[in-house]
Amino acid sequence: MGKRLSQIATRTGDDGTTGLGNNTRVSKASGRPHAMGDVDELNSHIGLLLTETLPQDVRTLLTDIQQQLFNLGGEISIPGFELLKDDALAHVDEALKHYNAKLPRLEEFILPGGTRAGAQAHVCRTVARRAERSVVALGEQEDLRPAPRRYLNRLSDLMFVLARVLNRGEGQEPGEVYWASEKLGRGAAGD
DSSP, X not given: OOOOOSOSOOOGGGGSEEEOTTSOEEETTSHHHHHHHHHHHHHHHHHHHTTSOOOHHHHHHHHHHHHHHHHHXXXXXXXXXXXXXXXXXXXXXXXXXXXXXXSOOOOSOEESOSSHHHHHHHHHHHHHHHXXXXXXXXXXXXXXXXXXXXXXXXXXXXXXXXXXXXXXXXXXXXXXXXXXXXXXXXXXXXO
């Protein structure tokens, strides 16, 4: 692939529009730029998570996810184009199964927090959910394959599981932080 960006400050967006991958221009307030921006923000947050000390298998997984998010963003930026392949979703599903099998069952809600890496994984989870909502909204207005929506849905689940894995790692403090529900604490689940 040749050099793709020869100039960063083009000033073409000064009028409130942005270029899509098919050379059309749309308002920056429209659905595609919103979805593209949310996916880009998710990728950036995963990049921040990658600055933490992580197990090598988690690092490799997150790096692959960043590549897939570029494919997903590219697909959103080119109406009618397919870049995100089915094996990307299968890979996330396999990782979900693998990491979730190592965790004890949840008996209470978990607060977003714990270790810095775990907390950042929770941020990634919430940004993935926002990106998913943007993609769903876009799909309600324009033709869009279901693959991007499905990928983001599963990725959010995976980021929750990875937050648990990172917070429960050997010697990690403070570890998982559970919600202290007043209602559940009183044992009055039916009140």
